[in-house]
Amino acid sequence: MRIRHEPPYRTLVGRAALGLGLLALLNVPAQAQDIATRYRDAANRILVRATGDSAAWRRLAELTERFGNRFSGSIGLERALDWMLEEMRKDGLDNVRGEPVMIPKWVRGEESAELIEPRSQSLPMLGLGGSISTPPGGVMAEVLVVSSFDDLKAKAAQARGKIVLFDVPFTDYGETVQYRSNGAVEAARVGAVASLIRSVTPYSHRTPHTGGMRYDSTVHKIAHAAITVEDAEMLHRMQDRGDRIVVKLVMSARALPDVPSRNVIAELRGTERPNEVVVMGGHSDSWDVGRGAMDDGGGVVAAWEAIRLLKELGLRPRRTIRVVGWVNEENGLRGGNAYRDRYREEAANHVLAIESDGGVFKPQGFGFSGSAEALAIVRQIGTLLAPFGAGTIDSGGGGADIGPMMELGVPGMGLNVEGTRYFWYHHSDADTVDKLDPHDLGLCVAAMAIMAYVVADLPVKLPR
């Protein structure tokens, strides 16, 4: 998921008022000003239906539990995609199809980390996605614990031949994830033989968190893995107590040739301008741990349920709403790029792209990237979401999978949700459906359905 900053909910009223002011300033057509009036009934019907049962939650439970994790290259992913296509057809959605995408296949293999000195203990760990393996038999070396890249620089002379551990407390994702992304490069640069990070999470139950990482062509590659917050802090204290620390790291990860997969697509075709499209979704793949319930099964299911509800309610908009489960967001973004490549010529007809990839906790609103005139309009639509607390439309937002289309000029939007606990579970074995509340998920469905429906139905095309 991407990073976002949410203003407090109490600013909603002020923001709505500002939106109205902007409308006047920008001389937006009068019809935009009565969006709230025009669509209030539809919005209420959507809300009542989306929160009237636990259908979305049950669908997410089935997706995540029938197929387990949906890692790129896994049989679980392909079975899940088959099932989604089958269910979408059963729902009677339009133009249900899988569009071919070649995706990477990285395989974790056997892996372990073991504390050897000052005492023997197995360290729960996860290799980071894309890491190379260790040499056969693993690498055993003394550990140097550092607190930051700056601290590593200060201790560079001690790093040669060692395993560097970045024990960096979580501040926010964007900042802390740098050690996951770039730790191997920076550690290799000073001569380390492998690198470890403290898992990128504000809360731990001795659960390691995986995620993507990168190499740099100017530096040799070393194996890179995450250990738990608890053990990173322990090793740091051992170092502070003067203990010599030795760890044995074994990883047999390897990258296999690309394999075929699919972006999964279903539509609610528009009545008047079916070639104009609001595209909306999340990513179908997950990491190879947990069950990918909030990252990002929930995003896909929320979008899918949104058009199913619209169809059942007879709310078919003027333009087409296209739901996409983009594949391979986690370790390649191949789905988002393939979509852009396929629809490049139709970018001008993409009215809006919406993504949910920050969990499906209680929705707070959306972040929007587009023109000031369009922002004023979606803020008007936001007033329809305000009754259930989801009306805050921030300036700036989007999603990884819609990023390639946004680069072509398509306005982009990301669902914002109450985010306290998202990173507790992110990329870990604990990302399972039980952490999510059926009512909150229903509210996410409602927020996405109302936003997509109104944008797709407005007499005026959302201005660029």
Place this chain on the structure above:
Amino acid sequence: MRIRHEPPYRTLVGRAALGLGLLALLNVPAQAQDIATRYRDAANRILVRATGDSAAWRRLAELTERFGNRFSGSIGLERALDWMLEEMRKDGLDNVRGEPVMIPKWVRGEESAELIEPRSQSLPMLGLGGSISTPPGGVMAEVLVVSSFDDLKAKAAQARGKIVLFDVPFTDYGETVQYRSNGAVEAARVGAVASLIRSVTPYSHRTPHTGGMRYDSTVHKIAHAAITVEDAEMLHRMQDRGDRIVVKLVMSARALPDVPSRNVIAELRGTERPNEVVVMGGHSDSWDVGRGAMDDGGGVVAAWEAIRLLKELGLRPRRTIRVVGWVNEENGLRGGNAYRDRYREEAANHVLAIESDGGVFKPQGFGFSGSAEALAIVRQIGTLLAPFGAGTIDSGGGGADIGPMMELGVPGMGLNVEGTRYFWYHHSDADTVDKLDPHDLGLCVAAMAIMAYVVADLPVKLPR
């Protein structure tokens, strides 16, 4: 640890007033009425010292991290006990000694649980302490999920030849732990070939929780293990969706002959009546997962630090305060029983027994089991703890390790702490020192030091 019920803190003032009223009613010697006045200075000095640094927390970190878990029969436990004795001597405490105790040695061995149908998935698990192994190669069988013992009775006809899973949500420990303790017996009674429980915890991060269990001579033994809350709920939903569920359980647990260990003891000898003893402590052993920081390294360290501070402050009471790290509470209670056997003849000289075994979060007070007259006195002492929120003295309380002495008539007392998160970590890999706050642990030290010191120093012996 034992189960306790804590009244809300706001009742403190009312309780203190009640205590004063009881004193009058019971015609307690006048000197008890000025406990608060007499000991306020000492209490303040103890509080300032106990919270002035992180010494207790650092000692707990060192105990738990240098030696890891301290499971009965492990080399880690014996090394930790050696270290405690050495450190206690360095602290200059009196009569530091290890008193021999023979303890059981149960070894978990290799173990695993794997979902075979409806799909393949490894299920994080922990065999329960004392369980037998499965037959070599494991047991593979269909799973029957039940919600309670009553539900098992209702489905008894379907249980034969199956693995029974008790998917019982956590209510309180005393209630929910019945499935861990007795699940294997009840499942075997209806013909199950193995039994699984949902881990006994109100919160899960896909982390299994172990703990003790029992067999019954009237029923054959079957292997008994805990899976995670997440997976128990998933299997339950799979059953509700009509899936056939097959699990393969492999356990190679075995009970080896008893091995020698020790109760670790250190004293602050009394100035006037050294043969009269306030005994105070926790248990030194832990389960074979995590690092036993709150269960119960924290209890032992709090008691130990309490007498170290008293000694440093020159607060040597009339009677002896004896700190004990009882061994093998978790799967045998051999330490508590051995102490009772060794000191049976001196039970009359045991003025009070205090245990901390519910975690060392923010202290709220103590639970006390003894005469009404004694309760009134310890409630007076409680007024010295009230300024830092630890003044609530409940009627009823104690601890597993002091239970045998309490059966001989010794008044017993257990430290009560803010308990929201204790069971999140209990008996799991997540029981590590980082979950504990140094200041809160300092307050626990202060509460135990003040309580023990005043009881040991009172002119009047705490009445039976």
